[in-house]
Amino acid sequence: MTDASDWVDELIGEQAGAWDLSGELPRDLIRELGVKGLLCAQVPTEFGGAGWTSLENGEFTAHVGSRCSSLRSLMTSQGMAAWAVQRFGDTGQKAEHLSALTSGSVAGVAFSESGAGSDLSAMRTRIEVDGDDVLVTGSKVWVTGAAYADRLVVFGRYGDGAAAVVVPTDASGVAVRRVPDPLGCRAAGHSDVTLDAVRLPRRNLLSGAGLPLDWLVTSVLTYGRLSVAWGCVGMLRCCLTETTGHTARREQFGSPLAEHQLVAGHLADLLTAEHAATRCCEHASRCWDEGSSELPTAAVVAKQVSAESAARGAATAVQLLGSAGSRDGTPVARVYRDAKLMEIIEGSSEICRLLLARHAVAVWA
Ligand SMILES: Cc1cc2nc3c(=O)[nH]c(=O)nc-3n(C[C@H](O)[C@H](O)[C@H](O)COP(=O)(O)OP(=O)(O)OC[C@H]3O[C@@H](n4cnc5c(N)ncnc54)[C@H](O)[C@@H]3O)c2cc1C
Structure with a gap:
């Protein structure tokens, strides 16, 4: 962990202020951290992760947070996405998505909507199975890291319960728009995301669909x-x-x-x-x-x-x-x-x- 902290210090140097002013993190830097598994360091080693404990990952998160909160925000989102897959995914989903998240793929997590902030029970995004496919329709707001992300873990209504689905950001029907001029964490790539009848293979629906x-x-x-x-x-x-x-x-x-x-x-x-x-x-x-x-x-x-x-x-x-x-x-x-x-x-x-x-x-x- 000390080695990782020293390495991150070298990568960040004195640049955090400039990234904040420009509203942009260097994509090479995000990728370098990603391929070392350090954006989600609690992912087990069998999926290419660092296999750190929460305590180890926490101290590393604090270290990055002391240097650049935009980058730390990306780590939080990537870690949440990885945890969602680890918690709710089946064996195949874990192998596919966790391995991607520890090899340079970037992810965000989308709960919030314009009418569902503190009260997520007002969420309106719909996730429906259609034969071998799953359809996702709705709009999400303020998704941290979405401007850099290759995939999003999207939460929505599913029958009488809810579900989470992994949505590639280049899928047809996905539109990602940067939130203009955020007050802080300006380089964290916060974006609003529209999901217009996005059709995906059913295997993208994480297990646990239908739970409250x-x-x-x-x-x-x-x-x-x-x-x-x-x-x-x-x-x-x-x-x-x-x-x-x-x-x-x-x-x-x-x-x-x-x-x-x-x-x-x-x-x-x-x-x-x-x-x-x-x-x-x-x-x-x-x-x-x-x-x-x-x-x-x-x-x-x-x-x-x-x-x-x-x-x-x-x-x-x-x-x-x-x-x-x-x-x-x-x-x-x-x-x-x-x-x-x-x-x-x-x-x-x-x-x-x-x-x-x-x-x-x-x-x-
Ligand atoms: C920097 C940033 C990053 C974010 N990243 C993500 C992300 O990655 N993914 C995602 O899905 N969302 C993200 N969000 C959205 C975030 O989760 C919501 O902003 C948050 O849940 C609050 O919702 P809201 O903004 O709609 O405020 P509202 O729910 O409208 O609340 C406004 C105010 O009213 C208060 N309030 C609301 N209900 C009550 C109550 N019952 N009692 C007392 N007070 C109440 C709130 O505390 C708040 O002070 C992000 C937001 C920000 C600002």
């Missing part, structure tokens, strides 16, 4: 929540690096900023936030690795603590750098925009709180 939507979606979202949470830990680490460096160097009123007590208080809060978020993520990853039934709640706690801490921490970081952090292109300005979006995705802060309140009542009342 909530059941299908929660499992995949749990992976996403934990991955985003680790990414937020990375953002907090970036904020610590930037703020401790700047406040040690810059002097005002005759001494370094870090020696002014109100500034020192902010630094202490940032360190506390990074520690708390890391511990929550480590706990959730251990639940994943041990197959604990605590996992879904632990992942929501990790996501909630990490995302809110990253958004607060990034605002503090901009504050501590003052005008030096007030320009587009500076790491803290980028993290400030990226972190805000983490409070919206994979279950917004409000939805996470509702889930946690329900759990609290079930366990403590």
Whole structure:
């Protein structure tokens, strides 16, 4: 993992700011990470993956997140797509799609629709079997990585339940359009996707078709929540690096900023936030690795603590750098925009709180 982190450092260098401004990640870089299996490093080695534990993958995700949230977003999406196939695919589907995802193929996951954001039960995309084929019709929004993706795992209604289907982005009837000017993670290739009676071989329909939507979606979202949470830990680490460096160097009123007590208080809060978020993520990853039934709640706690801490921490970081952090292109300005979006995705802060309140009542009342 340390080797992979060093290698990623070399690949990213000082380019994350430029990628953010241009809204584009280099496709060669995505491919290089993909062929090493590092976009979805938890995929077992039998499918060409790195076979990392959730804890190992989490630390790597945090490392990438500390350097470039757009790239980390792609890792989250690829990992979710891989987990959907691993969880719901049959032997042949796993062999086909997991092997592709660890050899350079890029994937996204499509749940959200214009009328179904927090409330995915309002989803209208239809998946229907037609002889040896499956037909997919609907519209998805804000699909991370879709601008780079070769395939999407698309969720939709299927009879009285739901299903997930693997849709190649070059299939007839698929249209991918970039979301213009996203606030953050600008190079993550967020796109709206139209599926106009897309006809695919029936083997693209993942097993588990017909299960309740909530059941299908929660499992995949749990992976996403934990991955985003680790990414937020990375953002907090970036904020610590930037703020401790700047406040040690810059002097005002005759001494370094870090020696002014109100500034020192902010630094202490940032360190506390990074520690708390890391511990929550480590706990959730251990639940994943041990197959604990605590996992879904632990992942929501990790996501909630990490995302809110990253958004607060990034605002503090901009504050501590003052005008030096007030320009587009500076790491803290980028993290400030990226972190805000983490409070919206994979279950917004409000939805996470509702889930946690329900759990609290079930366990403590
Ligand atoms: C950067 C980014 C990346 C994304 N990537 C993907 C992706 O890869 N795939 C995908 O399918 N989707 C993706 N999405 C979509 C994302 O999942 C949704 O934006 C998210 O679920 C929220 O839905 P919404 O935007 O429609 O907001 P809404 O559901 O309209 O919510 C708006 C506000 O109302 C609040 N709210 C809603 N319901 C309640 C309630 N019952 N109680 C209290 N408050 C409530 C929300 O918390 C939020 O603050 C992405 C979005 C963003 C911004």
